[in-house]
Amino acid sequence: MKINCNSCEKTLSIPDEKIPPNKKVSISCPACKNKLTIERKAVTEKSEHVTTDAAKTLKTDVPSKAPIVTDPSQFDNDDLEDLGILDASIKALVCDTVHCDKILPKLKDMGYKIKTVTSIGESIGRMKFTQYDLVILSEDFAGSTETNNSVLQFIQQMQMPLRRKMFVALLGNNFRTMDNMKAFALSVNMVINFKDLDDLAVILKKSILDNDAFYRVFKETLISVGKI
Numbered sequence: 001m002k003i004n005c006n007s008c009e010k011t012l013s014i015p016d017e018k019i020p021p022n023k024k025v026s027i028s029c030p031a032c033k034n035k036l037t038i039e040r041k042a043v044t045e046k047s048e049h050v051t052t053d054a055a056k057t058l059k060t061d062v063p064s065k066a067p068i069v070t071d072p073s074q075f076d077n078d079d080l081e082d083l084g085i086l087d088a089s090i091k092a093l094v095c096d097t098v099h100c101d102k103i104l105p106k107l108k109d110m111g112y113k114i115k116t117v118t119s120i121g122e123s124i125g126r127m128k129f130t131q132y133d134l135v136i137l138s139e140d141f142a143g144s145t146e147t148n149n150s151v152l153q154f155i156q157q158m159q160m161p162l163r164r165k166m167f168v169a170l171l172g173n174n175f176r177t178m179d180n181m182k183a184f185a186l187s188v189n190m191v192i193n194f195k196d197l198d199d200l201a202v203i204l205k206k207s208i209l210d211n212d213a214f215y216r217v218f219k220e221t222l223i224s225v226g227k228i
Contacts, residue, residue, distance in 0.1 A: 001013075001014050001038075002014075003036065003038060005029040005034055005036060006034070006036070007029065007034035008029060008034065009165055010029055011131045011165070012029065012036075014027075014038070022039075024037050024038065024039045025037070025038050025039070026038075089111075089112075089113040090111060090112050090113065090133045090134070091112065091113050091114075091115070091130065091131070091132045091133050091134070092107050092112035092113070092114045092115070092132060092133065092134040092135070092136065093115050093117065093123070093126060093127065093130075093132045093134070093135045093136070094107070094114060094115070094116045094117070094136045095117055095123045095135065095136065095137040095138065095141045095142075095151055096116075096136060096137070096138040096141060096171065097118055097138075097141070097142070098138065098140075099138065099171070099194065099197055100116060102197040102198065102200065103136055103197065103200060104116070106200045106201040106204075107134075107136075107200075107201075109201060110201055110204070110205070112133075112134060115130075115132075118142070119142055120141070120142045120144070120150045120151055123137075123141075123142075123151045123154075124150070124151060124154050127154065127155075127166075131162075131165060131166070132166055133165075133166065133167065134166070134167050134168075134169070134204075134208075135155070135166055135167070135168045135169070136169050136171065137149075137151055137152060137155075137168065137169070137170050137171065137188075138170075138171045138172070139152075139170060139171065139172035139173075140172075146172060146174075146186075152170065152186065152188075155168055155187065155188070156186075156187040167189045167190075167207075167208055167211055168188040168189050168190075169188065169189065169190050169191070169192055169204065169207075170183070170186060170188045170190070170191050170192070171191075171192050171193075171194055171197070172191065172192075172193065172194065173193065173194055174193075175191040175192065175193045176191070176193065177191065177192050177193045177196045177203065178190055178191070178192070178203065178207065179191055189207065189211055190203075190207045
């Protein structure tokens with residue numbers, strides 16, 4: 001089963017067999033330590049119902065305009081979320097075929113569970129079926145350009161409740177690293193010039209912290225005005 005933390009909105013994966021039927025289990029969110037209560041009701045009529053205090057369980061925000069549909073059956077066992085009672089790993093999707101030798105070691109050192117892709121279809125398919133914390137996308141990925149990049153267009157069309165859970169870094173030759181106006185114009189969280197990839201870890205850490213701080217204030221503001 002998948003549940004969302006009602007505090008930080010982190011998506012957690014828990015094998016059904018780890019939760020006894022008709023019993024409530026309390027766990028702590030591995031990201032923010034918020035207490036969650038989970039209840040798995042016994043199977044009736046070949047269906048299972050899951051409830052959490054978040055009231056947002058099994059939420060699916062599917063983008064309305066998907067240029068490419070990918071069959072999830074193509075994914076291998078490594079993609080399965082149910083690896084333990086909680087899958088607390090932070091996940092990164094790398095859409096790049098040229099600079100992985102610089103990107104992957106730095107993401108690994110930052111603690112990311114990394115998946116690399118080589119095609120537009122696989123990139124979009126994985127984003128439809130897996131919640132990634134970080135997406136690294138090169139503007140020239142799979143023969144694309146900044147103005148004709150299907151993966152970027154897919155991200156730009158995502159519904160905001162789903163999109164804000166994902167930090168997107170766009171790489172390119174003509175970007176000024178951490179140019180916030182350019183990032184805003186392209187609907188990504190940050191832009192990075194290829195020449196600055198040696199400092200990728202430092203750049204990402206600062207930008208992700210800034211982004212988290214912004215959305216923390218944003219969420220507190222919504223709560224204060226009764227929007228959530």
